[in-house]
Each structure stands twice: as structure tokens, then as C-alpha cells.
Amino acid sequence: MYYNGAEHEITDSEIIDLYFDRNESAIKETQKKYGRYCHSIIWNILRNNEDIDECISDTYLCVWNKIPPERPTFFQAFIAKIARNLALKRYEYNNAQKRKVDMVVSIAELTNEVCVGVDDSEKISEKELIDIINSFLKREKEIVRNVFIRKYFFFDSIHSIAQRYSISESRVKNILFGSRIKLKEYLEREGVNV
Numbered sequence: 001m002y003y004n005g006a007e008h009e010i011t012d013s014e015i016i017d018l019y020f021d022r023n024e025s026a027i028k029e030t031q032k033k034y035g036r037y038c039h040s041i042i043w044n045i046l047r048n049n050e051d052i053d054e055c056i057s058d059t060y061l062c063v064w065n066k067i068p069p070e071r072p073t074f075f076q077a078f079i080a081k082i083a084r085n086l087a088l089k090r091y092e093y094n095n096a097q098k099r100k101v102d103m104v105v106s107i108a109e110l111t112n113e114v115c116v117g118v119d120d121s122e123k124i125s126e127k128e129l130i131d132i133i134n135s136f137l138k139r140e141k142e143i144v145r146n147v148f149i150r151k152y153f154f155f156d157s158i159h160s161i162a163q164r165y166s167i168s169e170s171r172v173k174n175i176l177f178g179s180r181i182k183l184k185e186y187l188e189r190e191g192v193n194v
Contacts, residue, residue, distance in 0.1 A: 009033075019067035026067075027060045033074065038083040044085040044155045046094075055090055059083045084153065112181035129192075136186045140179065143167075147175045 010029050018026035035056070042055045062082050072078035137145045143165060150156040150164065151172075162169045 008179065016067060016071060016075060016102075019064065020071075030060060030079070031065060034079050037076070038079060041080055041083045041154055042087040045084070045091050051086075051090055051094065055086045058086050062086065080153075102153060132187060132190055132192065133183065136183055139186075140182075144175055144179050147172055148179050151176055 010033065012033075015029045015033065017027060019137065025040050028087050032127055038056050038059055042059075052087045054056055059079065063079060066082075071077075114128060137148060140148070146165065147161055150161045152159075156164070158169050161172045165172075
């Protein structure tokens with residue numbers, strides 16, 4: 001986009017306005033600003049370029065279909081959630097019979113540590129669980145929040161998390177182990193059977 005003859009980095013609010021105007025350049029601007037970000041999220045889940053390209057296209061289509069009527073407050077998080085969910089659906093479809101060990105271990109680590117012994121009658125909604133986890137993470141140090149989110153939302157490897165935050169892999173493992181234990185205790189205090 002150009003502003004007074006010079007290139008201007010478009011803001012999230014301006015991109016959202018383009019969606020509301022049904023201006024197709026909204027997708028181009030989204031791709032320019034968040035294409036690499038979406039690729040990174042989807043790559044961490046699928047690790048297959050053909051599927052990644054399709055998921056990225058589906059992400060832009062989904063954003064186009066959701067805005068309007070939605071007007072996300074945090075556009076980057078909005079896109080990340082869509083990209084992640086589409087990649088997880090594609091992963092599940094692609095791997096109905098086989099499982100990618102790293103991701104399954106990542107999810108299993110969290111759910112097994114946190115949700116042991118919960119039967120169907122006691123399950124809480126996904127939104128309630130997300131709200132509780134968000135509340136828990138707000139109480140934690142920034143490094144704990146960041147490591148937790150990179151592992152359980154973005155499915156980053158221990159190695160890449162350690163590199164991202166310039167800490168050792170053993171520190172990442174300790175943070176994750178400690179945060180799972182604390183989350184389990186927090187859920188119990190909140191009345192969630194674990």
C-alpha cells in the first residue's frame with residue numbers, strides 16, 4: 001500500500017477495513033503481512049509443502065468468510081487460530097491411521113497430565129478450558145507463558161523453543177514439566193476434576 005507516494009506498512013485495522021469493504025486486496029495484504037507467520041504455524045503441524053499451501057489458501061478463504069461480520073480485536077491471533085485449526089484438521093484427515101509422534105506426544109503430555117480421570121459427564125467445554133488456561137497463564141512469568149504457548153499451541157519442538165528464547169533444552173523441558181504440574185493444581189482449585 002502507498003501513502004503519499006511512499007510505501008506504507010498497512011495496519012491490522014486497515015486490513016480488516018478492506019475485508020469489510022469486500023476489497024480483494026485484503027487477502028493480498030494479509031498474505032504480505034502474515035503469510036510467513038501462517039506458513040510457520042502450519043509447517044509445525046503438517047511438515048508437507050503441498051498440504052501447507054492448501055491450508056494457507058484455506059486460511060485466507062476462512063478469514064474472508066468470517067470478516068465481516070466478525071471484527072477481531074487481535075487480527076494476528078485471529079489468523080493464527082484459523083491456520084492452526086485448519087492444519088490440525090488436515091493433520092487428522094491425513095493421519096487417520098498413523099500418527100506423527102512429536103505432535104501426539106505434545107498433546108498427550110498436556111491432556112494426560114492435566115485431564116486424567118475426567119469422564120464424559122464431568123467434561124467442561126473447550127471455551128471454559130481455554131478461559132481457565134488463559135487465566136492460569138496470566139499468573140505465570142512471561143518465559144513460562146511463551147514456552148507453554150510455543151509448545152502446546154504452535155507445536156514447536158523443544159529445540160526450536162530453546163533457540164527462540166536463548167535457553168537450554170533442559171530448561172525448556174523443566175518449564176514445561178513444571179507448568180503442567182501447576183496447571184493441574186490450578187484446575188483442581190478451579191473445581192475441574194483432573
